Amino acid sequence: MFVRIVKMGFHEQNIETFLANFDVNKEKIRNFKGCNFLELYRDKNDPTVFFTYSYWETEDDLENYRHSDLFKNVWAKTKPLFNIPPMAWSVDKLETLN
Secondary structure, three states: EEEEEEEEEEOOOOOOOHHHHHHHHHHHHHHOOOEEEEHHHHHOOOOOOEEEEEEEOOOHHHHHHOOOHHHHHHHHHHHHHEEEEEEEEEEEOOOOOO
């Protein structure tokens, strides 16, 4: 399993559109084969910056999602809303402390 972190910045007038689209699709993304966890964060200092944080079973699962109609539809609605290029990281979780 690994973690995918995506940073996205939006024009202020597009934030509600992004949040509405995320709300409509979050359960579909979370229930996509191989996705075990999904969260959305908002930067405390810059309210136009958001992060998604998701756990994936395998890199193939993430790639299957990225090539799916679900991703293509979500991305088509999200991409025009950006004010900065999105950034993404795939990382291995080394430790969890609760």
